[in-house]
Amino acid sequence: MGTWSHMWPSVLASFLASSVEFVEALTIVLAVGTVRGWRPALLGTWAGAGFLFMLVLAFGPALQHIPLPVLQLVVGVLLLLFGTRWLRKAILRAAGLVSLHDEDAIYAREKAMLQNEGKARAASLDWVAVTTTFKAVVLEGLEVVFIVIAVGSVGNMLLPATVGAAAAGLAVILLGLGLRKPLSRVPENTLKFAVGILLASFGVFWIGEGLRFSWPGQDLALFGLAAGFLAAAMVGVLLAKRSNHLESAEKPMESVGGRQ
């Protein structure tokens, strides 16, 4: 019970964050596969996955040589920047000020772009398709690798974090294979909201650990941080919506002032 209570935040953060990345990568791979063919799409996908694996093998062991407080501080700062970036965008989307991430629209745009690119000759490999999927898998995969390492490495939770990410990857791939279309019904902004809260919480926690700050309740402080960021995010949504009403109210006032 004690072990699971320490593990599940890492598993959950890794699973949710990785799900979002896998969905985004799947959209691109589906678009390429549908328009340019599955052979180059899958070749680019496997090449991207292989490249990421080599990166992890090359740099992963180096993390063990970094002093723990330094690792906690650096990983904490990166997690906090990463998490607040997502949370800020999710708040603005929830307030209606930024359009929601639309996988269907991205899928259609990618298909159109790929259709406009010149087709490869029948006998040669479609390098446009290969590089498009390679780039998508590497970029989204880098985020997954970062999340797993950041969430897992400083608290000896690498295995649970990896399991979370792997479970997310498997779920998204199976759904994608089953549906054969973008997973547009996944509540992406809600997921990004939750992931932003979790990653920002981890970030602040690890920064505190790296600076040798005390946390009331020690590891349990993560729950308090998550609750705090959730409350802050809800206030942020209200503030952002309120600014919308303020600007709308100013316009008629400006018109009256101008006539005088």
Place this chain on the structure above:
Amino acid sequence: MKTAWSAAKEIFGLFVEDGSLAVAILAWVVVAALMLPHLSMSLEWHGPVLFLGVAALLLENVWRSALKHRRAVLQSRADVDS
């Protein structure tokens, strides 16, 4: 070289979208690291104070971003009307 620069920009973009928020957070972490240990408050408050500063910066940035966004929308509507 161009590909490496493009890749570096993409990776940078994973962590920084609004430069002002990133800079403010980094500055607050430095301030907290230097100042909090010297303040006369219980050690257990250091972590929560760190969090409160981050939350305040996030809210300020959201408010400012929302105002900026709305001004841009109103300006584009005014341009269309004129």
